[in-house]
Amino acid sequence: MLKIAFSSDSLPNQNALVLTVAAKGKLGEQGARFDKKLGGAISRAIKVGSFSGEKEKTLTLLTPAKTRLTRLVLVGIGDPASADAILFARVGAAAIKALTGKESQAVLLIDHFKGLGLKESEAAAQAALGARLRSYRFDKYHTKQKPDEKQTLKTLIVACKKAADAKTLYAPLDKVADGVFTARDLVSEPGNVIYPETLAQHAFALKELGVKVDILDEIQMKKLGMGALLGVAQGSVNPPRLVTMQWIGEAKAKTKAPICFVGKGVTFDSGGITLKPGAGMEDSKYDMSGAAAVIGTMKALAGRKAKVNVVGIIGLVENMLSGSAQRPGDIVTSASKQTVEVINTDAEGRLVLADVLWYAQEKFSPRCIVDLATLTGAMIISLGREYAGLFSNDDKLSEQLIKAGKSVEEALWRFPMNEAFEKMIDSQIADMRNSTNSREAGSITAAHFIQRFIKKGTPWAHLDIAGVSLLQEKGKPLSAKGATAFGVRLLDRFVAENFEEK
Numbered sequence: 001m002l003k004i005a006f007s008s009d010s011l012p013n014q015n016a017l018v019l020t021v022a023a024k025g026k027l028g029e030q031g032a033r034f035d036k037k038l039g040g041a042i043s044r045a046i047k048v049g050s051f052s053g054e055k056e057k058t059l060t061l062l063t064p065a066k067t068r069l070t071r072l073v074l075v076g077i078g079d080p081a082s083a084d085a086i087l088f089a090r091v092g093a094a095a096i097k098a099l100t101g102k103e104s105q106a107v108l109l110i111d112h113f114k115g116l117g118l119k120e121s122e123a124a125a126q127a128a129l130g131a132r133l134r135s136y137r138f139d140k141y142h143t144k145q146k147p148d149e150k151q152t153l154k155t156l157i158v159a160c161k162k163a164a165d166a167k168t169l170y171a172p173l174d175k176v177a178d179g180v181f182t183a184r185d186l187v188s189e190p191g192n193v194i195y196p197e198t199l200a201q202h203a204f205a206l207k208e209l210g211v212k213v214d215i216l217d218e219i220q221m222k223k224l225g226m227g228a229l230l231g232v233a234q235g236s237v238n239p240p241r242l243v244t245m246q247w248i249g250e251a252k253a254k255t256k257a258p259i260c261f262v263g264k265g266v267t268f269d270s271g272g273i274t275l276k277p278g279a280g281m282e283d284s285k286y287d288m289s290g291a292a293a294v295i296g297t298m299k300a301l302a303g304r305k306a307k308v309n310v311v312g313i314i315g316l317v318e319n320m321l322s323g324s325a326q327r328p329g330d331i332v333t334s335a336s337k338q339t340v341e342v343i344n345t346d347a348e349g350r351l352v353l354a355d356v357l358w359y360a361q362e363k364f365s366p367r368c369i370v371d372l373a374t375l376t377g378a379m380i381i382s383l384g385r386e387y388a389g390l391f392s393n394d395d396k397l398s399e400q401l402i403k404a405g406k407s408v409e410e411a412l413w414r415f416p417m418n419e420a421f422e423k424m425i426d427s428q429i430a431d432m433r434n435s436t437n438s439r440e441a442g443s444i445t446a447a448h449f450i451q452r453f454i455k456k457g458t459p460w461a462h463l464d465i466a467g468v469s470l471l472q473e474k475g476k477p478l479s480a481k482g483a484t485a486f487g488v489r490l491l492d493r494f495v496a497e498n499f500e501e502k
Contacts, residue, residue: 001135001181002096002131002132002135002151002153002154002155002156003154003155003156004128004131004132004155004156004158004170004174005155005156005157005158006124006128006157006158006159006160006163006164006166006167006170007107007157007158007159007163008159008160008161008163009030009109009110009111009112009159009160009161009163010159011030011034011107011109011159012069012107012157013067013068013069014068014069014070015069015070015103015104015105015106015107016069016070016071016072016073016099016102016103016105016106016107017069017071017072017073017106017107017109018072018073018074018075018095018098018099018106018107018108018109019031019034019042019072019073019074019075019109019111020074020075020076020077020091020109020110020111020113021046021051021053021074021075021076021077022053022076022077022078022079022080022113023052023053023054023076023077023078023079023080024052024053025043025046025047025051025052025053026053026113027042027043027111028111028112028113029111029112029113030109030111030112031109031111037066038064038065038066038067039066041061041064041065041066042061042064042072042074045059045061045074046059046074051074051076052076053074053076053077053078054076054078055076055077055078055087055090056075056076056087056090056091056094056477057075057076057094058073058074058075058076058094058095058097058098059073059074060072060073060074060098061073061074070102070103071099071102071103073095073098073099073106075091075094075095075098077091077113080113080114080115080116080117081115081116081117082117083116083117083118083123084117084118085118085122085123085126085407086126086407086408086409088110088118088122088123088124088126088127088130089126089127089129089130089133089409089477089478090130090477090478091127091130092108092126092127092128092129092130092131092132092134092158093130093131093133093134093477093478094477095108095127095131095156096130096131096134096135096153096156097134099153100151100152100153101151101152102152103152103153104152104153104154104155105153105154105155105156105157106153106155106156106157107156107157107158107159108127108128108131108156108157108158108159109159109160110123110124110127110158110159110160110166112161119162119165120160120161120162120166121160121161121162121163121165121166121169122166122169123160124158124159124160124163124166124169124170125166125167125169125170125173126173127158128156128158128166128170128173128174129170129173129174129176129177130477130478131156131158132174132177133177133180133478133479134477134478134479134480135151135153136180136181136184136479136480137151137480138184138185138188138482138483139151158170171304172304175299175300175303175304176300176303176304176488176489176492178299178300178303179296179297179298179299179300179301179303179485179488179492180296180300180485180488180489181296181485182202182292182295182296182299183289183292183293183295183296183483183485183487183488184292184296184482184483184484184485186199186202186288186292186295186296187285187286187288187289187292187469187470187483187485188482188483189285190285191267191268191284191285191318194267194285194288195238195267195268195318196233196238196239196240196241196265196267196316196317196318197238197239197241199241199243199265199267199288199291199314199316200215200241200243200316202295203215203243203245203295203298203314204243206245206295206298206299206302209299209302209303210247210302211245211246211247211298211299211302212245212246212247212248213243213244213245213246214243214244215241215242215243215244216241216242216243216244217239217240217241218230218233218239218240220242221240221242221355224335224355224359225333225334225335225337226242226334226335226355226359227332227333227334227335227355228332228333228334228335228340228351228352228354228355229242229315229317229351229352229354229355229356230332231326231330231332231342231351232266232272232317232319232326232345232348232351232352233317233318233319234324234325234326235272235319235320235321235322235324235325235326236317236318236319236320236322237320237322238267238318240315240316240317240318241316242313242314242315242316242356242359243313243314243316244311244312244313244363245294245295245298245311245312245313245314246258246310246311246312247298247301247302247306247308247309247310247311247312248309249301249302249305249306249307249308249309249310249501250307250308250309250501256309256367257309257364257365257366257367258309258310258311258364258366258367259308259309259310259311259366259367259368259369259370259495259499260310260311260312260313260360260364260366260368260369260370261294261297261298261310261311261312261313261369261370261371261372261491262290262294262312262313262314262315262353262356262357262360262369262370262371262372263288263290263291263292263293263294263295263312263313263314263315263371263372263373264287264288264290264291264314264315264349264352264353264371264372264373264374264375265288265290265291265292265314265315265316265317265352266284266287266288266317266318266319266348266349266352267285267287267288267316267317267318268284268285268287268318268319268320269284269287269319269346269348269349270284270319270320270321271319271321271345271346272319272320272321272325272326272345272346272348273321273325273326273327273328273345274328274344274345274346274347275321275346276346283470283472286374286469286470286483287319287349287374288316289372289374289465289469289470289483289486289487290314290371290372290373290374290463290465290469290487291314291315291316292483292485293372293465293469293485293486293487293488293491294312294313294314294372294487295312295314296485296487296488297310297312297487297488297491297492298310298312300488300489300492301492301495306492306495306496306500307500307501307502308495308499308500308501310495311360311364311366313356313359313360314356315352315353315355315356317348317352319345319346319348325345326342326345327342327345328342328343328344328345329341329342329343330342331429331430332351334351334354334355334358334453335354335355335358335359335362336354336355336358336453338354338431338432338452338453339430339431339432340354340427340430340431340432340433340434341427341429341430341432341433341434342433342434343433343434343435343436343437344434344435344437347434347435347446349373349374349375350373350375350434350446350449350450351434353371353373353450353453354449354450354452354453355453356371357369357371357450357453357454358453361454361455361458366458367459368394368397368458368459368460368461369454369458369459369460369461370397370401370460370461370462370463370491370494371450371460371461371462371463372463372465372487373462373463373464373465373466374464374465374466374469375443375446375462375464375466376442376443376446376464376466377442377466378439378441378442378443378446379443379464379465379466379467380466380467382443382467383413383467384467385467385468385471386411386467386468387411387412387413387467387468388405388410388411388412388413388463388464388465388467388468388486388487389412389413389415389443389447389463389464390402390412390413390414390415390461390462390463391414391415391417391443391444391447391450391451391461391462391464392414392417392459392460392461392462393417393451393454393459393460394459394460394461396459397459397460397461398414398461400494400497400498401461401463401490401494402414403497404490404491404493404494404497404498405490407493407497408489408490408493409477409478410468410486410487410489410490412463412490415443415444415447416444417444417447417448417451421441421444421445421448422448424436424438424440424441424445424448425445425448425449425452431452432449432452434449443464446464447462447464450462463487465486465487468484468486469483469484469486470482470483470484471484
């Protein structure tokens, strides 16, 4: 794990140094002094390398003369006046990317530029966060790795004028990063390691942070009438679990209803009798990304001692094909007593959420409820890997989530919901069917199915994270290829901006 430290803006005399450079290749105060000390070597390199200080672009100078540095990395910030928290997080990430496989220790200097768009201490804290997020690797099962693929950097010292302030600002961000890493780890593990019982055990470990954790087994869920969730689980030898995680951080917690986050936790999704194609089925281990995001969010909130009352609930099942598996055409009775005709056994996530959402409302009467699920492949067709789909019965809640998502680069796009889509899930022989077996409005009709299990008057939002929970082709600034833990930072910011005691 990358260790982050803070220091004053003094320049190092060994290892690697990362300097921020503004538009048109302009150096900051410290960079200009250092350049003068080196006889203009940095300025010449900028000119020869046609380096303009463009946002996030890097230029590396190996073993610069008159120093004991192994390398000097320049990272562009563009126009200082337009620089913001997102940019500096990306700057930190760009520094890590440039140093991967090359150094064990480095200093990232957040230099002083006139008219900088935010305080240098805040810029330093955000750069540290970006560096840590980008440093993540899931390589526990590798026995051999190419040198340039290894995360050799052990310590990053972020230097700025007010290092103590930066360290204070970074402390809660570090706890959020812990939550992100936990979610990424859980999602990255294979299905023979993470299944309902073991994922429940990982959630149970949050007790060490003061989170109250309760786990229901299949017998308890059967008593609660959770026929929708249990129907999905019946084809697997691995029994289901329902986990409740409570963080009580408000002084008046007993008098305030909690915010509730619900996660879909299908630890492996074969599709059941409606079997998925073999090609790419290994990625079905990612179908518990919603549950992992909820665990990560609860860890982040508890880790930074958030002054808020939150409950996270995850429904954990494995959707497998066997002689005992649920059949297309089966009818199940949910915990809400509504009946569902199972048209497609691969439309299982909404069945899990149906019972978990009802349980959440019955037990906790939350002030609002947000569920996260890798629910529909149609979402990837609609929004690719850039946005998660947002479906909601409440405009204010939607606006709060969209704003929080923008501030941490976990973008949401709201979809319409209306009576025409609602009618598409009606069944002739039950209260509803779990799939229309049509390619039309697949993500929207799935959201309408879930909405039927939301009580009138409860603000609710559904985040379909199917396209953003996994990066297959290439990484993004703050995340390499693989699991992203989308939702952890978004929900943490959503809580902080709208509900947390000041």
